[in-house]
Amino acid sequence: MKILVCITNVPDTTSKITFTDSDTRLNKNGVQFIIGPYDDYALARAVELKEQTGGSLTVLHVGEADAEPQIRKALAIGADDAVRVNAEPLDSYFTAVQIAHIAKQESYDLILMGRESIDYNSGVVHGLVGEMLGIGSYSPVMKLDISGNKVTIAREIESGKEILTASLPLVLGCQEPIADWKIPNMRGIMTARTKPLKVVEPVSVDEMTVPQSYAQPAPKGACKMIPASEASTLIRLLQTEAKIL
């Protein structure tokens, strides 16, 4: 089975987000970048499926060269090779076209990615790629089992889950607890250095959306403290002052 895992390169979840160049660019100073947490789940399950089926696993990133440490980490975790589309991914549509273009050349059985990136939170790339390839797409997938061509998926729906069966090929957006994150071992780190990482130029895409500027939320006002001995006062304040109850 040929598996493609798409990873994002995003600021660590603890990062404070600020902007530079008159609020037109993310300020990357002092920010640690990581593989998107949801993508990490997709990668972990893909490594297990590769071991189970004896197939191949390619990792794909649409982004600039500064993401290569994260791509190498994915190789150290268990991907066989990697492709980086050398472009700043400015919107979901652009990213999806690049992924679909690569996927069409290689006919992957399974394309996995996180349910969303934790920077732009769109959660639409898997659906776009599925439609562009003319195959099914499901998200967020919490459990994934494959037997031959048949796939059994458990995915989260509002206040519960849905279990469905479908056939390969598919595009899936993943989330926990599909697999435990994998940490690269020393052997993986050493072999990752020699695994192929191909850099390709992007295909041209019509400009759909263009970011103009960024902003931070307005600062929060001071918290009104209520003594624990008068806790019930809170309910009155929520009713009369905040007018919520």
Place this chain on the structure above:
Amino acid sequence: MSVLIYIELDNGSIKKTSLETVAYGAKVAAQTGGKAIVLAIGKADSGELEKAGDFGAEKVLHASDEKLAHENSMAYADLLVQAAETTQSKIIVLPKSGLGDAMAARAAAKLKAGIVSGVTALPETQGSFNVTRSIFTGKAFATVEIKSDIKILVVKKNAIELDESSVGTVKATVEIFTPSLRDTDFEATVVEVEKASGEVSLTEADIIVSGGRGMKGPENWQPLLDLANALGAATGCSKPVSDLDWRPHHEHIGQTGIKVAPNLYIACGISGAIQHLAGVNGSKCIVVINKDPEAPFFKAADYGIVGDVFEILPKLTEAVKAIK
């Protein structure tokens, strides 16, 4: 030029977030000089669907084929595209949800449309078409210009105020919509649906009571559940709590869990890690109860109580019962 608005149904009723989406779409239609037309998929009475008129919709297209009973983003996206073509809509509005995003994505690829998900305000339509969206799980906002001819907006909860004054008394016309369904959209088989019954959905909830490690164990959750019950609230938890299996995963609120935007969020024994704050920063009012006065959550709160949750929660429950 019409604005097409997709609404989600829950047991035949229009979800509150979808009513917000109707109000949002109707205002966009008013801004751009078009009609607001709604698409509803699934079983619902005409009387219920007519309510979309109260929020500014002129017409509701209703598709209720038996094959569409199960949420199916691929078939639903097909319908959305057919409805957009029938109504010649150039702007499509959906509510932000797993289904809304999935439909929007597949429709965007079919229509070659620019898609912006997580929209938090009405667009600016003078000259270029600009929308503001939430990014970095609410830690920032981006203003984005949509340049494509067809535009798809996926709107976050609370992007528009649904107060009494914005509600009208006009009934929308309900028309049966008969789309052509493709067999390829129905190749997957739904084997089982496990939906927790009686629970208030976190993404739809107006009030959420949420617990962290300060609750000290799953056996101690009853006081929190009692308060939630008295308030008619949904219950949530922090990531460590779901990681420890104290509470189910679908209650995990945060950057890598569910993002919520209730009117009232009550955090009990949650210190307020940046990842948790990112999941709740869309809340209108935040109450924090924690015995540690240095807990970072107090900086993000509107009201705070420093004290033992197990002493405070029963007092709050009694006070709520007293005003009901």
